[in-house]
Amino acid sequence: MKKIAIVYYSGTGNTEAMAAIVKDSLEGRAEAVLFTAGEFSTSLLQDYDAIAFGCPAMGDEVLEEEVFEPMFAALETSLAGKKIALFGSYGWGDGEWMRSWEDRCNADGADVVATAICQDAPDGEAKAALEALASALL
Numbered sequence: 001m002k003k004i005a006i007v008y009y010s011g012t013g014n015t016e017a018m019a020a021i022v023k024d025s026l027e028g029r030a031e032a033v034l035f036t037a038g039e040f041s042t043s044l045l046q047d048y049d050a051i052a053f054g055c056p057a058m059g060d061e062v063l064e065e066e067v068f069e070p071m072f073a074a075l076e077t078s079l080a081g082k083k084i085a086l087f088g089s090y091g092w093g094d095g096e097w098m099r100s101w102e103d104r105c106n107a108d109g110a111d112v113v114a115t116a117i118c119q120d121a122p123d124g125e126a127k128a129a130l131e132a133l134a135s136a137l138l
Helices: 014-026 068-078 096-107 124-136
Strands: 003-008 031-036 050-054 083-090 111-119
Touching: 003 014, 014 031, 014 050, 014 083, 014 111, 014 124, 083 096, 083 124, 096 111, 111 124
Parallel strands: 003 031, 003 050, 050 083, 083 111
Antiparallel strands: none
16 A cells, blocks of 8 residues: 655645545545644655645745745755645635746656645635545555
């Protein structure tokens, strides 16, 4: 059974709810483990077959800068060839942070298999996108 890490940062609970949907979608199909961004490190990366990273848009459509960005930046040199997916919520804008993040991961050589975003709390459409994201990680 594949091991999948779900690593997220959530300020309002929306991205945390998204992470829970991904985990629930993997139940019985993979060993899925939730981590907050503060709990995950480079030393854990090799223990997982795939990783779903979740971070909301912050400020001027950027990743959260105090916890998530430093954790993610530390992992970047180890993402080449790694199967990953990206998800997060936003309250404004048009998803530019996700497009920029996906471009960044592709430049790192990561195998980005899916992305999913939602405005505010996940609705039915977001849930379906997150379930598809989970399946893409298998």
